[in-house]
Structure formats: C-alpha cells, structure tokens
Amino acid sequence: MIVRAKLKEYASALGISLEDVQLEQFDCYAQTLVEWNQKMNLTAITEPQEIVIKHFVDSLALLTAVELPQGAKVIDVGTGAGFPSVPMKIARPDIHLTLLDSLNKRVVFLDALSAALGQENTCIHFRAEEAGRSPAYREQFDLATARAVAHLRELSEYCLPFVRVGGRFAAMKGGDIDAELAESSKAIGLLGGKVEEIKRFSLPDESRRSIIIIKKISQNTTKYPRPSAKIAKNPLI
Structure with missing residues (x-):
C-alpha cells in the first residue's frame, strides 16, 4: 500500500534505519488503519503518502527528540489510532508500550493492530485523569506522550502524573507553540x-512541527490530576 522506499528514505533522514521486516510492519499498519477506518472514525488521513508523512514520519521524529533507555516504559495518552507510539515501537521493539484511550472501540482496534504487528502492547480503556490516579499507572513510566489538539496546560495535567521522577513528557504539537507554552508554564511547574527542550522540525511536506519535552523533577501532589470537568472549568493559570 505505502511506498516503502520513501518511508525508508524519510526515516533515514531522521537517523533511523528501517529493515525490510519493519517496512512490512508499517505497510501492514497502513492497510489495517484504512480497513478499520471504513467502519469507525480513526483518521481523516487515508492517502498512502499522507499516512507515511503525517502519521509515520511525524511519529518517528519523537525517537530523535527523546533518548529512551533500553526497555523503556512508554504510555501514549489518548492514543487514538496509535500515534505516535506504535510507529516508535516498530522502530524500537524493545519499548514496553501502554496505549490508553477513553473510547472502547478504539481500544478494540488497538488490540487488533497490536496482534497484526506482532506487538505485545497493553491496551487500556480508561479516562486519562482516572488512570493517572491509579497506583498501577501513576508515576510508572519513563515517557508519557500525547499527539493531541488539547492545550499544553491541560495535556500536562493529564500526562505528567504518569511519569516517574526523572522521566519525561513529550507533547507533539504544530509549529506555532510559543504563546501556548507561555500560558502553560504555571501548570507545568505545579x-x-x-x-x-523544544525540538522544532519540518516534515517532508514542509509542514512545521514542534515537540515540547518536559522533564519530571518532582512528584505530583495527590491533588492532580483533577476530574476532567474541573480541568476544563478551572485551568491551571
């Protein structure tokens, strides 16, 4: 389905080498995504070259932005169709991956996708603010990531509680993030x-992207994360 040589070329430009078996997994991912998208809303991006650039290359860029130890524990919060973490795991099979989404039908897709790719992922149907208060997930991960449209201020409250002290939260954003970053400084500190660090880059189609890397330097108080209604009504400003 996808042009594997192009994906290999784009990944190589990021410093990531993909073997034939990994390129086959990416092709399987694209086919599975398009097939399932016919029966549920997973993505508006279904053209093969756009899947390669806007989903796969965009996701792989995170591996160049954050140094992950061997066997790192990663949680993808509000993962949707598995971006950015499932492409990361194709390139780095040693990662222990937890995929969290609040919509059960997406979790059903993620279970099927993981099986198709031969990945042993933990796929959980959970609201982020509830999972973040659970001892099974709270401060258990080397990296939490989210590729979401929510404001960084709210994303930080959803994601930082998952991160162990010394670990990182990587928020994947568009190109223009300076104002949002300034508006989130209090929340991040609390x-x-x-x-x-902020990594800025362009995709092969020249669209601009940013990855905001936040290090967890102290434990969260038990006050956070708050229920989603409180997060929305009373943001940390």
Missing part, C-alpha cells in the same frame, strides 16, 4: 515538570 505538576512537577520543567521544560527541558
């Missing part, structure tokens, strides 16, 4: 985080 949640035990500190902005470590």
Whole structure:
C-alpha cells in the first residue's frame, strides 16, 4: 500500500534505519488503519503518502527528540489510532508500550493492530485523569506522550502524573507553540515538570512541527490530576 522506499528514505533522514521486516510492519499498519477506518472514525488521513508523512514520519521524529533507555516504559495518552507510539515501537521493539484511550472501540482496534504487528502492547480503556490516579499507572513510566489538539496546560495535567521522577513528557504539537507554552508554564511547574527542550522540525511536506519535552523533577501532589470537568472549568493559570 505505502511506498516503502520513501518511508525508508524519510526515516533515514531522521537517523533511523528501517529493515525490510519493519517496512512490512508499517505497510501492514497502513492497510489495517484504512480497513478499520471504513467502519469507525480513526483518521481523516487515508492517502498512502499522507499516512507515511503525517502519521509515520511525524511519529518517528519523537525517537530523535527523546533518548529512551533500553526497555523503556512508554504510555501514549489518548492514543487514538496509535500515534505516535506504535510507529516508535516498530522502530524500537524493545519499548514496553501502554496505549490508553477513553473510547472502547478504539481500544478494540488497538488490540487488533497490536496482534497484526506482532506487538505485545497493553491496551487500556480508561479516562486519562482516572488512570493517572491509579497506583498501577501513576508515576510508572519513563515517557508519557500525547499527539493531541488539547492545550499544553491541560495535556500536562493529564500526562505528567504518569511519569516517574526523572522521566519525561513529550507533547507533539504544530509549529506555532510559543504563546501556548507561555500560558502553560504555571501548570507545568505545579505538576512537577520543567521544560527541558523544544525540538522544532519540518516534515517532508514542509509542514512545521514542534515537540515540547518536559522533564519530571518532582512528584505530583495527590491533588492532580483533577476530574476532567474541573480541568476544563478551572485551568491551571
């Protein structure tokens, strides 16, 4: 379905080498995504070259932005169709991946996708603010990530509680994030985080992207995360 040589070329430009078996997995991913998308809303991006650039290459860029130890524990919060973490795991099979989504039919898809790719992922149907208060998930991960349209201020409250002290939260954003970042500084500090780095890059189609890397420097108080209605009504500003 996808042009494997193009994906290999784009990944190589990021410094990521993909073997034939991995390219086959990406092709399987694209086919599975398009097939399931016919019966549920997973993505508006279904053209093969756009899947390669806007889903796969965009996701793989996270591996160049954050250094993950061997066997790292990663949680993808509000993962939807598995981006960015499932492409990351294709390139780094050693990662222990937890896929969290609040919509059960997406979790059914993620279970089927994981099986098709031969990945042993933990797929959980859970609201992020509830999972973040559970001892099974709270401060258990080397990396939490989210590729979401929510404001960084709210994303930080959903995601930082999952991260162990010394770990990182990586928020995947568009190109223009300076105002949003400034508006989120108080929330990040209250949640035990500190902005470590901002990686800015362009995809092969020249669309601009940013990855905000936040290091967890202290534990969260038990006050956070709050229920979603409180997060929406009273943002940490």
